[in-house]
Amino acid sequence: MSSVRIPPVLRxxxxxxxxxxxxxxxxxxxxxDLFQQFPALRDRVTEDGELSRFVNVYVNDRDVRYREGxxxxxxxxxxxxxLPAMAGGxx
Amino acid sequence: MxxxxxxxxxxxxxxxxxxxxLAEAGYRIIDVREELxxxxxxxxxxxxxxxxxxxxxxxxxxPDKTTPLLVHCAAGARSARAVARMQSLGYTNAVSLKxxxxxxxxxxxxxxxxxPLLTPAQQRRYSRQLLIPEIGQKGxxxxxxxxxxxxGAGGLGSPxxxxxxxxxxGTIGLVDDDAVDESNLQRQVLxxxxxxxxxxxxxxxxxxxALNPETRxxxxxxxxxxxxxxxxxxxxxxxxxGTDNFDTRYVLNDAALKLRKxxxxxxxxxxxxxxxxxxxxxxxxxxxxxxxxxxxxxxxxCAVAGVLGVLPGIVGLLQANExxxxxxxxxxxxxxxxxxxxxxxxxxxxxxxxxxxxxxACGEASPFVAASVQVAETLEPAxx
Numbered sequence: 001m002s003s004v005r006i007p008p009v010l011r012x013x014x015x016x017x018x019x020x021x022x023x024x025x026x027x028x029x030x031x032x033d034l035f036q037q038f039p040a041l042r043d044r045v046t047e048d049g050e051l052s053r054f055v056n057v058y059v060n061d062r063d064v065r066y067r068e069g070x071x072x073x074x075x076x077x078x079x080x081x082x083l084p085a086m087a088g089g090x091x
Numbered sequence: 092m093x094x095x096x097x098x099x100x101x102x103x104x105x106x107x108x109x110x111x112x113l114a115e116a117g118y119r120i121i122d123v124r125e126e127l128x129x130x131x132x133x134x135x136x137x138x139x140x141x142x143x144x145x146x147x148x149x150x151x152x153x154p155d156k157t158t159p160l161l162v163h164c165a166a167g168a169r170s171a172r173a174v175a176r177m178q179s180l181g182y183t184n185a186v187s188l189k190x191x192x193x194x195x196x197x198x199x200x201x202x203x204x205x206x207p208l209l210t211p212a213q214q215r216r217y218s219r220q221l222l223i224p225e226i227g228q229k230g231x232x233x234x235x236x237x238x239x240x241x242x243g244a245g246g247l248g249s250p251x252x253x254x255x256x257x258x259x260x261g262t263i264g265l266v267d268d269d270a271v272d273e274s275n276l277q278r279q280v281l282x283x284x285x286x287x288x289x290x291x292x293x294x295x296x297x298x299x300x301a302l303n304p305e306t307r308x309x310x311x312x313x314x315x316x317x318x319x320x321x322x323x324x325x326x327x328x329x330x331x332x333g334t335d336n337f338d339t340r341y342v343l344n345d346a347a348l349k350l351r352k353x354x355x356x357x358x359x360x361x362x363x364x365x366x367x368x369x370x371x372x373x374x375x376x377x378x379x380x381x382x383x384x385x386x387x388x389x390x391x392x393c394a395v396a397g398v399l400g401v402l403p404g405i406v407g408l409l410q411a412n413e414x415x416x417x418x419x420x421x422x423x424x425x426x427x428x429x430x431x432x433x434x435x436x437x438x439x440x441x442x443x444x445x446x447x448x449x450x451x452a453c454g455e456a457s458p459f460v461a462a463s464v465q466v467a468e469t470l471e472p473a474x475x
Contacts, residue, residue, distance in 0.1 A: 005440075008363045009389050018436065044389065053383040061442045081442060083431075084389055085337065085381040086358040086365055 002074050004034055005081040006041075013040040022080075027057060028070040030080055045082065056083040102174045107190035110161055111200055118161040118186075119153065123173040128165065132204035134195070142169045145176045156182045163188035163195075208232040213305075217259050225421045231259060235305075237418040238262040240327035242315055242343065244291040245269070246403030247333030247357045249281040251411035256299040256306040260418075263299065264309040266323055267291045278400040315339050320346040329417050330354045331410050333403075335394075337384040344369065344377035345452050349459040355413040355425075357406045359398055360391075362434040364406035367425045367444060368413045372453060372460065374426035379447040379454075402434050 001021040006014050014020050015038075022037065024030035031051065035042035045055045057064045058081040064072040074080060105113065114120060120137040122129060129139045140152055142164070153160065160182065164170040167189035174187040188195075196202045208228040209217070213235070220226045226234075237260050241248040244267040255263055269291050271282040279291075286294040292310035299308050311323055315334065320342050324330055330352050334340055340356075347354045347369065354369045356377065369376050384390065409430065416422040431440045448454050 008360050009385075009391070018433070052385075054381065054385040054389070056381070058442045061440075063443065063445060065447075066445045081440075083429075083442070084385045086360045086363070086390065 002030055002076060003079050004030065005079060007083055007086075009084060009086075010041060010044055010082065013044055014038045024074060026070065027059065027064050027072045027074055027080065030074050031070070045084075054084050057081070058083065102171055102178065103186045104167065104171065104189040105161075105186050107188065107194045107198055107200070110163070110186075110188040110190070110195070111198055113159070113161050113186065114200070116159075118159045121153070121160055121162045121173070121185075123162060123164050123169050130205065132192075132202060134163075135201050135203040137163075140173075142173050145173045146180070149177055149180060149182070153182070156180070157184055158182075160185040161188060162186065163192070166191050209235075213259070220258060225419060230419050230421075233418055233420075234259050234415070235261045237329070237414075238264070238327045239329050239331060239414055239418075240264040240266065240324055241331045241333065242266045242339070243333035243335065244279075244281060244295040245275065245333065245335075246278045246359065246398065247407040247410065248295070248331070249279045250404045250407035251331055251333070251414070252281060252295060252299055253302065254408060254411045255414060256303045256308075258415075259303065260306060260414075262307045262309060262327075264311055264323075264327055265292045265295050266311040266313065266315050267295075268312055268314045278398065278403050280404070315343060317342050317346075321350060324350060324352050327352065329414050331414060332356045333407065333410070337390065340377055341384070345459070347371060348376055348453050348457070353417050355410045355417070357403075357410045359402050359406050361397055362399055362402065364402055364409075364432040364434070365429055366406055366409045366413070366432070367429045368417070370417075370424065370426045375444045375446040376450060376453040378452040379450045380429065380444045382447070382450070399434055402432075405432060405434070 001023045003019050004022050005019050006017060011017065022030045022034040024033050045052050051057065051070065059072050059074055059078050064070065120134055122133055122137040122139050123142045123145060125141050126139065138152060140148060162170040162173050162185055167187060170187040174185045177185045209231060214221065217231050221228060221231055239255055239260050241252055241263065244252065244265040248265065252263055271286050271289050271291055271294050273287055275282055276284065281295045281298045282291065290312055292312050296308040296310060299306060313319060315323060324346060330343065330347055332340060332343055332354050343354060348371045351371045353371065356367050356369060358365045413424055416424050427444055428441050429444050446453065
């Protein structure tokens with residue numbers, strides 16, 4: 001099982017956890033397992049079955065856009081990070 | 092004390108008084124101190140030739156070996172060695188000044204000291220950071236000449252503005268069209284209870300000038316938009332982005348690329364913060380990192396979602412830390428790295444942010460890129 005870091009805006013969809021475990025050998029497989037465990041999360045970050053463009057996915061510290069996208073391999077010890085932009089600032 | 096001159100050939104040494112007469116008589120003056128000493132002050136007509144360079148360079152500097160030379164250092168030890176070396180190369184008319192430069196000046200010798208970089212008051216005020224090797228007087232001068240624009244005089248802007256002003260940033264611009272509200276005071280430490288209702292920029296100016304009257308505070312009481320962004324950022328060296336919405340962040344990103352201004356980005360949500368630095372065309376830009384903005388329900392502002400008071404304090408100071416490095420030109424900025432702070436776990440993580448060749452703002456088809464910039468060569472993250 002790999003560990004998936006959940007950003008603050010999505011934590012309510014996984015029962016408040018900051019990090020959850022999911023299994024799979026690729027990012028796609030990990031996400032599939034994650035969405036099976038937390039269907040509410042799927043609705044938040046996918047559009048027409050595809051991961052939304054506004055969510056960045058990292059395996060460890062690498063953005064999968066610059067690796068093999070959803071086919072990027074994920075090892076047991078890896079951490080997958082889901083990261084949408086945060087707006088918050090001054091006012 | 093070992094007498095190094097004992098083993099060297101006899102050399103001629105002169106007193107400060109004699110040296111002044113020789114200088115008057117047309118002796119060529121050679122200063123064999125180090126460049127750093129020279130920079131602190133020197134005889135205007137002297138030529139700098141550090142002792143270690145004498146053997147290699149004297150023949151290029153003074154081709155005629157019969158030229159009368161007055162060689163000096165700080166007190167007379169190095170100049171004696173220099174004269175010995177010159178004699179070993181066949182120089183016949185070199186004398187060493189045995190005496191201090193203080194005496195030289197006291198007896199009316201010509202002296203040129205650089206304009207001090209800092210006033211005595213500035214030296215006292217900034218003494219603790221002047222001691223830091225990477226800052227010193229030159230670095231402090233850069234800070235005093237620095238112009239930093241803070242977008243937002245609120246949660247993130249408060250801590251950065253306080254520390255930037257305290258440490259002597261010369262000009263701080265504040266872009267904010269809000270007035271101080273009671274609910275701001277939990278985290279926006281620039282403002283005070285008696286200033287509720289006052290424009291935030293004005294309240295900020297009062298606080299910052301009380302802390303450092305020398306810092307010029309420029310109030311821009313407006314909201315940053317596509318129409319005013321270029322005018323607002325044009326005269327600043329570094330932009331600190333502490334805005335509360337995506338539209339402003341994208342508008343700022345594009346204008347900063349066009350005008351080549353580094354942007355220090357900070358964003359916060361409840362217990363979490365993100366910080367990075369965008370250096371135009373040297374690292375990724377905001378659109379490289381987030382090409383598409385999330386729908387509003389996934390990106391609520393602090394007003395909607397809430398925020399822990401210390402979080403903008405921590406994130407805002409990390410932004411200020413980036414500003415110092417950008418202005419001083421030292422260290423390693425967060426360009427190409429997104430730093431994430433989780434206050435609940437007290438944990439920092441970072442991910443790499445790559446420059447996207449397809450980025451509509453800074454990629455190969457960028458409308459802001461000069462033809463001379465080789466985009467492909469600068470796609471590595473952490474380019475600086």
